[in-house]
Amino acid sequence: MNKEEFFERIKGQMIISCQAIPGEPLYVEEKSVMYLMARAAKMAGTPAIRTSSIRDVAAIKEETGLPVIGLVKIQYPGFEGYITPTMKEVDELAAVGSDVIALDCTLRKRGDGKTVNEFMTEVRQKYPDAILMADISNYEEGINAWKLGMDIVGTTMSGYTEDSPKTDGPxxxxxxxxxxxxxxxxxxxxxxxxxxxxxxxxxxxxxAIVVGGAITRPLEIANRFMAAVKNR
Structure with a gap:
């Protein structure tokens, strides 16, 4: 799917994020089970899925046939960002067929000594035809990512970095x-x-928008209800 086709598909729509990482209730070490969440998301009418990990990208693409925004969440020493932080993860996502590759494009510290601008430039040079999504936390980072040739700017990290406002909502x-x-x-x-x-x-x-935790993270949903009941 090329960029124009993907954009036409998602315009004005809600993409559902189906993710589970180690330590979460829906993470099963033996195999991916997130394809079941993706199945439900497809039945609800989502035009695309956002997911984390190579195995979930592969499983969800096989199950749904929908385009996938892929990322890898991994924490390396010295890196403040954890969403597809190095070329290793970019290569793996490209190899497994991610339709869009999401990257941490915040201006935070990188453990490899590179600036985020250097990293984004390297990714674009290596994958000139890839659809790249910049996960950013504030306006400056969004403008920076756009100027460096990212195809999509996502407000994913707003509220999760020191350089963005801490709010309970979007x-x-x-x-x-x-x-x-x-x-x-x-x-x-x-x-x-x-x-x-x-x-x-x-x-x-x-x-377009991406919604994840409110739909596909049962512990987060349960905790939200429990807090409301306890604080009534």
Whole structure:
């Protein structure tokens, strides 16, 4: 699927994120089970899936036939970012057929001594035709990623870095500002807990949105309900 086809597919839509990492209830060491969540997401009508790990990319593509935004969450010593932080993960995602490769494009410290700009440039040079999604946390990072040739800017990391506001809900203002400035799709992602927030993200100017924890992370969902009941 080329870039134009992918963009047409997701425009104005909700992409569902189906992820489970070690330590989470739906992570099974022996094999991927996230394809079952992806099956439900497809039945609900999502145009694409976002997922973490090589095995889940492969399993979900086989199960659903949907385009996949792939990433690898891994923490290396000296790296503050953990979403597809090195070329090793980029290579693995490309090899398994990720339709889009998501990268941490925040301006945080990298343990390999490279700047994020150097890393993004290297990835683009090695994969000139790949669809690359920049996961950023603030306006400066979004503009930087856009100028460096990233195909999609996603607000994934807003609220999760020291350089972004700490809120309980989505960063609508970041989506609005980026959508008014860049000429690539801005995907609203992060802390979208309720349907009205999803709609508000699109109304703020998001080209598309990604929702994950509110749909596919049962422990997070259960904890949200439990907290509400306890604090009533």
């Amino acid at each position: 960063d609508y203002e970041l989506v609005r500002r980026l959508a008014e400035t860049v000429d690539v799709p801005v995907i609203g992602e992060g802390k979208i807990h309720y349907p009205d927030q999803a709609v508000k993200m699109l109304d703020a100017g998001a080209f």
